[in-house]
Amino acid sequence: MNGYCFPDGVSASNSSARQPAAEQRRLTKKDVLFSANTPFTGVFAIRRGSSKTSVTADNGNTQIVRIDLGGDMLGLEGFAAGIHTTTVVALENSTFCFLPYDRLMHVAQQRPALREKLLGVMTGTLVYHQRAAYALASxxxxxxxxxxxxxxxxxxxxxxxxxxxxxxxxxxxxxxxxxxxxxxxxxxxxxxxxxxxxxxxxxxxxxxxxxxxxxxxxxxxx
CATH class of the missing domain: 1.10.10.10 (Winged helix-like DNA-binding domain superfamily/Winged helix DNA-binding domain)
Structure with missing residues (x-):
């Protein structure tokens, strides 16, 4: 883990490019980072620690869909939905970086490498869930x-x-x-x-x- 808020592999020449107005949030075990149906205002990245991502069905049943580790980006589904569709809870004392949507998009426009990395992370998340669904079925x-x-x-x-x-x-x-x-x-x-x-x-x-x-x-x- 590189210790920055952006995904690994994105280099930058100065700290403002590496961390575009990122806000660090420290959570203790069982603290909620964000909940389903809350407004999407940006994405999160795990700087240190781990968390679990879960969804809740209409009948109230909750299922964990991912274990998140350092370097993972969270809340990406909000790009499409405009709200968070999952709930993320810290599994241990953890540090997260919050990346506001508007500033993240501004920096991504200035840095093609970051834009490509973000697309890669989103694609990887989709592939992960496809493989997980296949595994559960087969x-x-x-x-x-x-x-x-x-x-x-x-x-x-x-x-x-x-x-x-x-x-x-x-x-x-x-x-x-x-x-x-x-x-x-x-x-x-x-x-x-x-x-x-x-x-x-x-x-x-x-x-x-x-x-x-x-x-x-x-x-x-x-």
């Missing part, structure tokens, strides 16, 4: 849990953390919500992986012992 419980562990490891490694050895800031119930599984099924899958010496679990600390075997369980699209 994979079994073990494949989903294995895919979650592999993807989490890869995402953390991209941010400079030791990928195969990490701490989960989400509960097993939250993992189940993300994957469309019950708490009991998630626990059963993790216990099964540990019995087969694919992983080692200590509380929320997870170590991937046999990534090759885990990857064999995962459908390529995940």
């Amino acid at each position: 994979t079994n419980a073990e494949q989903r849990v294995a895919g979650f562990l592999i993807v989490t490891s890869e995402r953390l490694a991209e941010r400079g953390y030791p990928g195969p050895d990490f701490v989960l800031n989400v509960t097993r119930q939250e993992i189940g919500s993300l994957l469309g599984l019950t708490l009991e099924t998630v626990s059963r899958c993790l216990s099964g992986f540990e019995e087969r010496q694919l992983i080692h679990v200590r509380g929320r600390h997870v170590e991937l012992l046999n990534q090759i075997a885990l990857r064999k369980l995962v459908v390529q699209v995940v």
Whole structure:
């Protein structure tokens, strides 16, 4: 993670270009960054920490749709809707940058690299949700849990953390919500992986012992 509010890969020659009137917001665990149906005035980026993004159906049921890590941009759906359609909650003490829409668009016009990066982030978010929908429709419980562990490891490694050895800031119930599984099924899958010496679990600390075997369980699209 580069420590700036803009996505990785966007270079700038001065601090005003790197952080266009960005406002830092520090949240503690369980604090709400923004809620569904609130006005869209800009996008957020995680500078430090992590969060969960969820949607609420008309019947009141809430489902987690994404675990957000440092460098991720949040609230992008508001570009089209004019309001936030998701709710984001901090999973730990975290720092977010708020990028006002008008200033972000002004800087994007001046910096083609930033504009292209933003489009890339939006496209990547769409692809992510398409793959997640496919996985829920076409994979079994073990494949989903294995895919979650592999993807989490890869995402953390991209941010400079030791990928195969990490701490989960989400509960097993939250993992189940993300994957469309019950708490009991998630626990059963993790216990099964540990019995087969694919992983080692200590509380929320997870170590991937046999990534090759885990990857064999995962459908390529995940």
